[in-house]
Amino acid sequence: MTPLLQVRDLVKHYTTAGLFRAGARPVRAVDGVSFEVGHGETLGLVGESGCGKSSVGRTIIRLQEPTSGEARFDGVDVFGLDRTALRRLRRRMQIIFQDPYGSLNPRMTIGAAVAEGIEIHRLAAGAEIGRRVGALLEEVGLDPAYGRRYPHEFSGGQRQRIGIARALAVEPSFIVCDEPVSALDVSVQAQVLNLLSDLQRDRGLSYLFIAHDLAVVRQIAQRVAVMYLGRIVESGPTEALLSAPRHPYTVALLSAVPEPDPTRRRARIVLSGELPSPSDPPPGCPFHTRCFHPARDERCRSEAPILRAVGATTAACHYAESTPAAEAPGRDA
Amino acid sequence: MRHWLLRRTLQAALTLAVAVVLLFLLTHLLPGDPLAREGAGRPLTSVQREALQARYGLDRPLLEQLGTFVGGLARGDLGVSIEYGRPVVGLLAERLPATALLGGTVLVLNFTVGLWLGVRQAVRKGSAEDRWLTTLSLAGYATPSFWLGLVLAGIVGVRWHLLPPAGMRDPLIAGGTLAAAADVLRHLVLPALTLSLVSIAGTMRYQRNAMLETLRLPYIVTARAKGLSERQVIWRHGWRNALFPVLTLFGLWLPILVSGSVFVETVFAWPGLGSLAAAAVNGRDYPLLMGASVLVATIVIVASLLSDVAYAFLDPRVRLS
Numbered sequence: 147m148t149p150l151l152q153v154r155d156l157v158k159h160y161t162t163a164g165l166f167r168a169g170a171r172p173v174r175a176v177d178g179v180s181f182e183v184g185h186g187e188t189l190g191l192v193g194e195s196g197c198g199k200s201s202v203g204r205t206i207i208r209l210q211e212p213t214s215g216e217a218r219f220d221g222v223d224v225f226g227l228d229r230t231a232l233r234r235l236r237r238r239m240q241i242i243f244q245d246p247y248g249s250l251n252p253r254m255t256i257g258a259a260v261a262e263g264i265e266i267h268r269l270a271a272g273a274e275i276g277r278r279v280g281a282l283l284e285e286v287g288l289d290p291a292y293g294r295r296y297p298h299e300f301s302g303g304q305r306q307r308i309g310i311a312r313a314l315a316v317e318p319s320f321i322v323c324d325e326p327v328s329a330l331d332v333s334v335q336a337q338v339l340n341l342l343s344d345l346q347r348d349r350g351l352s353y354l355f356i357a358h359d360l361a362v363v364r365q366i367a368q369r370v371a372v373m374y375l376g377r378i379v380e381s382g383p384t385e386a387l388l389s390a391p392r393h394p395y396t397v398a399l400l401s402a403v404p405e406p407d408p409t410r411r412r413a414r415i416v417l418s419g420e421l422p423s424p425s426d427p428p429p430g431c432p433f434h435t436r437c438f439h440p441a442r443d444e445r446c447r448s449e450a451p452i453l454r455a456v457g458a459t460t461a462a463c464h465y466a467e468s469t470p471a472a473e474a475p476g477r478d479a
Numbered sequence: 480m481r482h483w484l485l486r487r488t489l490q491a492a493l494t495l496a497v498a499v500v501l502l503f504l505l506t507h508l509l510p511g512d513p514l515a516r517e518g519a520g521r522p523l524t525s526v527q528r529e530a531l532q533a534r535y536g537l538d539r540p541l542l543e544q545l546g547t548f549v550g551g552l553a554r555g556d557l558g559v560s561i562e563y564g565r566p567v568v569g570l571l572a573e574r575l576p577a578t579a580l581l582g583g584t585v586l587v588l589n590f591t592v593g594l595w596l597g598v599r600q601a602v603r604k605g606s607a608e609d610r611w612l613t614t615l616s617l618a619g620y621a622t623p624s625f626w627l628g629l630v631l632a633g634i635v636g637v638r639w640h641l642l643p644p645a646g647m648r649d650p651l652i653a654g655g656t657l658a659a660a661a662d663v664l665r666h667l668v669l670p671a672l673t674l675s676l677v678s679i680a681g682t683m684r685y686q687r688n689a690m691l692e693t694l695r696l697p698y699i700v701t702a703r704a705k706g707l708s709e710r711q712v713i714w715r716h717g718w719r720n721a722l723f724p725v726l727t728l729f730g731l732w733l734p735i736l737v738s739g740s741v742f743v744e745t746v747f748a749w750p751g752l753g754s755l756a757a758a759a760v761n762g763r764d765y766p767l768l769m770g771a772s773v774l775v776a777t778i779v780i781v782a783s784l785l786s787d788v789a790y791a792f793l794d795p796r797v798r799l800s
Contacts, residue, residue, distance in 0.1 A: 236706030
């Protein structure tokens with residue numbers, strides 16, 4: 147079966163030309179990214195701030211225009227659609243945003259916000275709209291009577307539930323979850339993640355789950371892709387990637403996951419130096435300026451490694467076979 | 480909510496009271512003599528002067544005069560104009576319609592053209608159109624209205640004879656009500672244009688910025704993700720939220736319009752409150768000047784009260800808290 151979403155060589159550059167900055171180098175936010183998301187599958191996309199993961203999420207559903215590349219959704223060329231066809235596709239591809247406070251119009255009741263998608267795509271009419279809104283609110287764990295209230299009357303977790311109900315309203319088959327739990331505290335994070343898993347099971351949804359927290363991704367994703375400076379540096383099945391990472395950057399990310407057992411001590415890898423500027427990425431391997439791999443050498447500085455299968459994952463490192471193992475954190479229940 | 484409304488209204492009343500006292504003191508501190516023009520060219524004799532001072536109460540202590548004025552104000556009596564020798568209330572009532580017509584026209588133009596252009600600019604930010612409108616609006620904002628008025632009157636009115644450069648009615652126009660209305664409209668164009676250009680420039684800048692702020696917000700992206708058309712995103716989700724900061728402007732624009740209309744009405748000999756106030760200042764006509772000032776202060780205070788109340792009723796976040 148062909149995957150639901152296939153992305154090939156996606157590139158997104160931001161140009162910042164201005165009066166005083168004419169001809170400045172483009173910011174290479176996404177620099178040749180390829181991945182697939184299967185039916186009913188969750189792909190986790192992780193990386194630190196500024197690595198381009200949100201740009202990937204927004205370009206594949208064309209909230210931003212890509213610079214180049216290809217995306218096929220259920221066989222349809224997403225980047226080739228005209229405005230009308232794109233709006234029709236919006237019904238099947240939705241997004242949940244990181245900021246549960248800012249992503250709801252403050253002057254609309256949440257019922258109206260949820261209903262708007264149904265009305266736009268003419269999925270129901272008359273009293274049926276209200277019934278559907280109530281059912282959606284109930285499905286995400288909210289009282290249907292809340293529909294008459296305004297966003298500022300809700301907590302962060304409740305608002306994220308509203309955001310999810312709003313995305314579900316148009317009956318999508320694919321949802322980009324753009325750091326949906328990063329702004330929530332940990333206990334609420336778990337509730338929202340469970341809700342997303344339940345919905346996936348009940349509705350057969352596919353997710354692209356963007357996060358910077360590997361612990362969150364481990365809970366929800368079947369496969370993970372790790373991004374660094376606009377490129378995927380490693381990808382593979384979640385458990386394999388987390389237990390035997392092959393790219394030094396993945397190793398470093400893993401060592402940053404908090405250890406739930408306070409009696410266990412493990413060595414942390416703290417990366418030195420700043421994230422290089424995406425408008426002036428280093429030559430060769432983009433990670434070589436911060437790499438701690440004992441085998442790193444001249445080749446890393448001159449030749450960019452390509453993604454290749456190493457063990458159970460795919461990694462872009464010349465010396466992936468000899469990457470030092472990280473002490474993985476113990477699993478909490 | 481009712482509590483808030485009551486407090487806000489009391490606040491407005493207090494503001495007005497303070498304004499009346501300040502206006503009274505400032506008016507009477509103006510250097511100059513309200514009786515200077517009374518002698519019809521010849522100096523007043525001391526007997527005449529004392530008689531006139533007694534008639535207008537100018538011989539009483541300032542605080543007593545204030546008391547008399549406030550007492551009269553409470554009864555709706557603003558005294559008698561020194562210059563015109565008629566009750567101030569009647570003079571103001573005669574002039575109010577002309578100013579209301581001019582000011583109303585300008586407000587309507589301001590809040591339609593200004594808002595629309597501002598939104599257009601924000602949506603097309605960085606385009607040639609946006610840059611041109613920015614330049615024009617800055618120029619418009621920086622132009623003194625009396626100068627613009629003189630230039631328009633001089634070129635369009637006097638040199639080209641396209642529109643009447645002064646007054647509100649042509650006494651020689653014959654015909655029915657329709658002809659008279661058309662005549663007033665022709666006279667209205669230049670003063671209204673003068674005042675509008677300056678105020679539209681400001682509203683435009685304000686609306687552009689408010690709209691740019693709003694269009695950056697995440698719920699705009701949400702609206703696009705829902706599959707709404709760009710027009711729906713801009714007007715339903717963007718503009719409705721960007722309108723509110725501009726609504727507050729309504730209260731702030733009135734004083735500017737009123738003071739602007741003092742100059743513009745004088746330049747175009749528009750028979751409104753502004754030119755009456757200008758004449759009152761020139762003649763140090765205390766009762767008339769006080770009457771006009773208090774009327775304007777009342778309009779401004781009531782307008783800002785109304786715009787606050789409108790804001791509260793329209794914004795769910797303010798309404799419910």
